[in-house]
Amino acid sequence: MIPGPFVDVAENAEEMAERAAIWLTTQAALAGERWSLNLSGGSTPKRVYELLGGAELRGRIDWRKAHLFWGDERFVPHSNPDSNYKMAFDAMIAHVPIPAAQVHAIRTDADSPQEAADLYAAALQDYYGSRSIDPERPLFDVTLLGLGDDGHTASLFPGSSALEERRAWVVSVVGVKPEPRITQTYPVLGSSRNILFLVAGAGKREILSCVLGGDLSLPAARIETAGAIRIFADKAAISAG
Numbered sequence: 657m658i659p660g661p662f663v664d665v666a667e668n669a670e671e672m673a674e675r676a677a678i679w680l681t682t683q684a685a686l687a688g689e690r691w692s693l694n695l696s697g698g699s700t701p702k703r704v705y706e707l708l709g710g711a712e713l714r715g716r717i718d719w720r721k722a723h724l725f726w727g728d729e730r731f732v733p734h735s736n737p738d739s740n741y742k743m744a745f746d747a748m749i750a751h752v753p754i755p756a757a758q759v760h761a762i763r764t765d766a767d768s769p770q771e772a773a774d775l776y777a778a779a780l781q782d783y784y785g786s787r788s789i790d791p792e793r794p795l796f797d798v799t800l801l802g803l804g805d806d807g808h809t810a811s812l813f814p815g816s817s818a819l820e821e822r823r824a825w826v827v828s829v830v831g832v833k834p835e836p837r838i839t840q841t842y843p844v845l846g847s848s849r850n851i852l853f854l855v856a857g858a859g860k861r862e863i864l865s866c867v868l869g870g871d872l873s874l875p876a877a878r879i880e881t882a883g884a885i886r887i888f889a890d891k892a893a894i895s896a897g
């Protein structure tokens with residue numbers, strides 16, 4: 657991770673979600689013809705999605721410009737409660753006027769996790785208009801990420817071969833979690849104007865401090881981007897004690 661990311665510290669998790677949601681609406685307003693938002697799974701962003709899909713904020717985003725992607729997904733049907741697509745759909749997508757073709761979900765109806773990964777790589781390349789990433793032209797305007805207790809982010813887990821992948825845009829990760837995962841790789845996640853980590857709760861304090869300390873054994877600490885990294889945290893996750 658680049659040294660000295662911007663850290664925004666909120667009083668509590670609710671305020672953190674509000675600040676992140678408002679920051680996102682501002683970013684969307686600054687966008688040109690398209691605004692691409694790469695979503696995270698996990699429990700922390702759920703409230704952000706609810707706020708973006710809620711009566712107060714949804715009208716502040718021109719959803720006709722928005723394109724939604726997922727940094728990672730569990731290889732379960734979209735109707736499964738563990739699906740990252742379902743979480744974002746229920747919290748936000750169902751409540752906003754985004755054209756269906758601009759919701760770029762990871763297809764979990766593929767025959768295998770690997771096929772799902774390949775299909776998603778092709779979908780991303782199609783949107784981007786190239787199969788190689790130009791450092792001057794980020795794929796995403798914003799990538800949202802979480803931080804797992806073990807330092808994972810997206811579905812990049814400690815010790816996994818996915819961490820070394822530089823060529824494939826999307827890979828399958830089998831045998832780490834009960835269900836296979838599909839995840840974007842570092843070069844793709846990093847191709848973002850802004851990377852926003854959402855981290856809340858005292859349970860994340862120690863691991864966040866290790867990530868900020870640059871412990872490169874932790875996948876989250878190895879995110880690199882030519883854009884900006886911002887951490888939206890609450891006091892419990894950030895304070896010394």
Ligand SMILES: O=C(O)[C@H](O)[C@@H](O)[C@H](O)[C@H](O)COP(=O)(O)O
Nearest residue numbers: 697698699700802803804809810
């Ligand atoms: O699909 C997922 O689960 C993720 O994308 C994952 O990387 C998540 O962001 C972290 O595990 C933090 O999750 P919490 O926000 O629930 O702590």
